[in-house]
Amino acid sequence: MTEEEKQVFNLDFNYLYGAPQSEGIFKQSCEDFNVEENLGFELTGEGEHVCLWVQKVGENTAYLARELAKFAAIPAKNVSYAGLKDRNADTKQWFSLHIPGKITPDFSTFESPGVTILNVVRHNKKIKIGALAGNTFAIVIREISDKSAMEKALLQVQGGVPNYYGSQRFGFDGHNVNAALLMFRGRKIKDRFKRGMYLSAARSYLFNQVVSARVKDDLYDKPILGDCVQFVANRSFFPLTELDKQTKQRLKSREVCLTAPLWGAGELTSLDDAKQYESELLTPYQEIQAGLAKNGLKQERRPLLLVPEKFSSIWLDNKTVRVEFYLPSGCYATSVLRELIKAS
CATH class of the missing domain: 3.30.2350.20 (TruD, catalytic domain)
Known part of the structure; x- marks a missing residue:
């Protein structure tokens, strides 16, 4: 990809609790990052x-x-x-x-x-991509520079973090999103795996933009008229035609959760104020929107917030903590870790 072809995509998405105050290192060794799959x-x-x-x-x-x-x-x-x-x-x-x-x-x-x-x-059946309930993570964070700041962050993330797609999806400096744009402009990509990777990166980037904006606007847990909410239990979703007390209670109890769009062909499934908010926010990315729709992707939704389940932490020494938690399929441990530490 030449410099003329390259477009800069900002991957510095907003933090829910402010930029982390403590530095730390994870993945110092493979044994520090444990993942166990749960098919369900x-x-x-x-x-x-x-x-x-x-x-x-x-x-x-x-x-x-x-x-x-x-x-x-x-x-x-x-x-x-x-x-x-x-x-x-x-x-x-x-x-x-x-x-x-x-x-x-x-x-x-x-x-x-x-x-x-x-x-x-x-x-009796093939195990297909995505056919799992989730993953359990056990991660050791080392060389923590500020233990008190880390302890505060460990409490905060249990209430939820932005459900961002991890930076690994976008490639270095947003390379995969750039590659998707070039593909939309006519560049032939014969490798099916790469095609899928570029499409996913472009779609994920738009999702992260909406989530980041709602965090910045303090709307990550506040419904807008017309917002699409999703049942946590079965992932079906519906738009909010009114913001009544019952709806707010269902959101608070996490029976339902707010969502952001996964772009594809067709109309946004949000309505009214929420549809206007999402449409205006993504106006600068109309070329990506059109490319995703042309390549057969459909409008879908994904939760705005990610709440880690069965969260626990234990200090191994004053500069080392081990955290464990469970995440649903398709969610990123790095979305939790980015709210805990700034990479050193």
Whole structure:
């Protein structure tokens, strides 16, 4: 990408509790960043798919999927997983291998540095991308410069953080959003994975812009007439046609939550003041909006706030804390961490 083609995309989204006052380091080692996947359903124990419960340390998910395909002597397309996991981490996740009419390979002989196969279970369906309930995180933050500021932040984030897509989605200096723009302008991208990555980055950038604006305008937890709210239990959503006491109580109890748009074809599902707010805010990005719609994406919604579940913390020494929490599928641990520390 030439300098003439490159457009600057600001990734400095607003903080809910103000910029963190304490510095700190996470991911000093893979063992400091633990992720355990939760599918949210039980495997059947029989079927055409061999599911592997795998622990990997410092390894790339897609690369490991290809290595498993080679070992099982099946096409790479026959191996799937629910989600990409960070390479620089100690993670546990499921892989599924479509092996119809064959004896299950002896995976006890599979060898790859940093990889341990913990369990092998048959299942009657492929594990698809996104087919998981969430992830449990256990993260060690080291070299904390201000313990009292960190303790305050640890209490604050339990009330929720902006549900931003993590900076890793956008690439260095917003490269992936730039690549999406060039694709919308006619540049051919043959690699399906890259196409999907660029589309996701562009869509996520628009979402983050709306969330960041609502944080700045102190509207992250205050409904606007016409806002789309989502049932926390089943993710269906509806617009607020009135701001009555009952609606505000349902928001306070987290039966429902406020949302921001995931852009695509069709009309915004918000109405009235909320629709005007979102439309005006995203006016500078009409080229991205049109590109997303043209590429087949539909209007969807995503919660504005992310509330980490089962949150706990323990100090290992005066400059080191271990935090644990559970996040729903598609949410980023870095959205929690960015409210706790400024990178040193």
